Each structure stands twice: as structure tokens, then as C-alpha cells.
Amino acid sequence: MRRTAGSATTPAVAPTASSPLSPDFGLAPAVAGFVVGGRTIAAALAEAIADGRLIENEPGQFCLPSDAGRERALASDTPTISTPGSFDAPCHLLHHFLFAEVYRAAQVPQGCSACFKIWIRPATIRALFALKEVLDATPYSSKIKVEALDPGSPNVYLALVYGGDLSATRTAYASLRGVVDADPRLGPDVPMEIRRGCHAYERACGPSDQYRFPPGLAEVEAALAERFVDARPAPRPKPQRDAAARLRMLQIAFQLGDESYADFTGGEAIASPVVRYSPTTDEET
Known part of the structure; x- marks a missing residue:
């Protein structure tokens, strides 16, 4: 079982039915009563557990349902290769x-406030794979994706480079x-x-240059990470x-009519x- 850095001391346990310690899950009052999107943190946790979107696998310990990643994968066909x-x-x-x-998508996490990425949009699968070779030779974390079948994305071929804060990302941009x-x-x-954070954040919370991070949010996130x-x-x-x-x-790429895919199949279709027949003559095409 993998854990976040903030939960390294958490024992490995299998998810079980919810059994909260108390309505505040044993959280400090400043954390349990912190309000985001009109809900306290304690209320949001209780609602997510009741809806089956979270599991309390031990009193005060939370995990996402084990099939959550599978549900996200089925929701959009976006093959991805990360480096x-x-x-x-x-x-x-x-x-x-x-x-x-x-x-509940009402607040961008404080932990994402200094995350900036370089978006690169090549026009063909040939260029996307060439771009991967370029990015793999750099020290940056990156991924390539095909988002053409994702109904929530305007992109076809996309590479993302994780630059860090804005200053570091600008330096990376100039080099790349x-x-x-x-x-x-x-x-x-x-x-x-250059973009800030995840695209889902801007869809839900508006322009990224207008994100606000209320006092105390970092402390809430540190407590929840544990x-x-x-x-x-x-x-x-x-x-x-x-x-x-x-x-x-x-x-x-083949479905899109991008013939450059044949570079990677040995020229094979x-x-x-198929044979096509004319509706008016005996000619075959």
C-alpha cells in the first residue's frame, strides 16, 4: 500500500466500514470547523463517507475507494506515458x-499554489513521440498524452512539463x-x-491568476495529509x-487520420x- 509523504506513519490496513471517532473525526477544532465552499471540513468528510466517495478505514483515517482510479480511467480515454x-x-x-x-471542487489546494506546467501541443503522433525523446533528456518530470477522445479536453496531442514555481517554470520554458x-x-x-495547476481547477474555480488561499488552509491540509x-x-x-x-x-492516431502513426508500425496499416463498390457501376475501388 502506498502513502503520501504526510501519512508515512499510517499503518497499512484494509478499508472497512466507517466508524468515526466523533462528528469531528478527532480533528483539531480549527481543522474540523474550517469552512470551504460552505461546508466545514468535518461535514465534508462525513458527507463523502456517506456517499461512498471516501472510506474511513480506521477511525480518523481516510482513503479513496479502491476503484476510484478505474472509474476515472473509464470516464475519459486518455493514454498517458509519464517520465x-x-x-x-x-x-x-x-x-x-x-x-x-x-x-468538492470549491477550493484549489494550497499545496498546488506554486505548481506551474509547460503545455506543449504537437500536431502529430510523430511529433509527440519526438517530443518525448527531447523531454526524456531533461531533468524535468513530464508526460505525454493523447486527449482527442476526452470530451472535457480541447487538446489532441499534449505534453506536460512540470516546472515548479512560476520563476523556475519560466526558466524551463526558455530552455525547452x-x-x-x-x-x-x-x-x-x-x-x-505556461499554465498553473491542473486544468480541472480552472474549470471549477475560474482563472488561475485569481486563486485565493485563505489563512489556515495550509495547516488544514497538513492535518488531513496525516x-x-x-x-x-x-x-x-x-x-x-x-x-x-x-x-x-x-x-x-489512426482513428484521427494521422498517417504518421505508420512510422511506428513499420509502415503497416x-x-x-477494404474493397469498396460503386453504387452505380461495376467498378471496384
Whole structure:
């Protein structure tokens, strides 16, 4: 069982039925009574448990249902390949637990306030894989994604680079812009931009330059991090996950009519050619 950095001392236990210590789950009054989106933290936790969106696996210890990741994966077909690097934040805690379940998308977590990313949008699957080679040679954490089948995304091919705070991300942008521009497989026409946090935050909370973080929020998040257990099952080995994601990316590129996918299939078509018949003559096409 994996845990966030804030819950390293939490014992590994299997989720069981909820059995709260008290209406405030044993949290300090300043934490239990902290209000986000019109709810106290204690009320939000109780509501999430009652709805089945959270599990209290021991009194005062919380985890997400073990199938939550599977539900998110089914909600949008977005194959992703990640490359680890210098960025190391507890995104499962911050996004899926705090933002989605405790704050109910009414507040961006304080822990995400200094997270900036470089968005890069190549035009083809060929360019996306070339971009991955470029990013893998840097110290930055990054991922490539195909979001064409995600109804909540305007992107087709996307790479994300995690730069850290805004100053560090601007430095990373300047370095990567030069490398991308000089690569004949990419070039200056590949769009790049800096964004703050996750796209879901702006959809729910508005423009990222207007985020507000009330006093005391950092202390609330530190207390809740001590109570959160990452109960996700261990994933398959990364080479297997990456190979499956790469195959799905090529399949989607084929569906989109992006013929550059054939660079990675030895020139072979993913689907066999078919015979088509004219509706008015005996000619076959």
C-alpha cells in the first residue's frame, strides 16, 4: 500500500466500514470547523463517507475507494506515458482527495499554489513521440498524452512539463523553447505555453491568476495529509503500462487520420484495406 509523504506513519490496513471517532473525526477544532465552499471540513468528510466517495478505514483515517482510479480511467480515454524527474508532489492527495472530495471542487489546494506546467501541443503522433525523446533528456518530470477522445479536453496531442514555481517554470520554458525550435522534427511552430495547476481547477474555480488561499488552509491540509492513506493497488510494471499506452495512442492516431502513426508500425496499416463498390457501376475501388 502506498502513502503520501504526510501519512508515512499510517499503518497499512484494509478499508472497512466507517466508524468515526466523533462528528469531528478527532480533528483539531480549527481543522474540523474550517469552512470551504460552505461546508466545514468535518461535514465534508462525513458527507463523502456517506456517499461512498471516501472510506474511513480506521477511525480518523481516510482513503479513496479502491476503484476510484478505474472509474476515472473509464470516464475519459486518455493514454498517458509519464517520465519521472525533479517534480515530486502528492498529486493523489491534493487533487483526488482534497480538491475533489474534501473541498468538492470549491477550493484549489494550497499545496498546488506554486505548481506551474509547460503545455506543449504537437500536431502529430510523430511529433509527440519526438517530443518525448527531447523531454526524456531533461531533468524535468513530464508526460505525454493523447486527449482527442476526452470530451472535457480541447487538446489532441499534449505534453506536460512540470516546472515548479512560476520563476523556475519560466526558466524551463526558455530552455525547452530553444531545444524544440532547433529540433527538425518539431520547430518553432509547435505551440508552448505556461499554465498553473491542473486544468480541472480552472474549470471549477475560474482563472488561475485569481486563486485565493485563505489563512489556515495550509495547516488544514497538513492535518488531513496525516489522515490520508493511499490505498491504490500496486500498478503493473511501468514498461507494460507504457507499452499499452503507446499502442492505444497509435490506435487513436489512426482513428484521427494521422498517417504518421505508420512510422511506428513499420509502415503497416493498423486496419487492413477494404474493397469498396460503386453504387452505380461495376467498378471496384
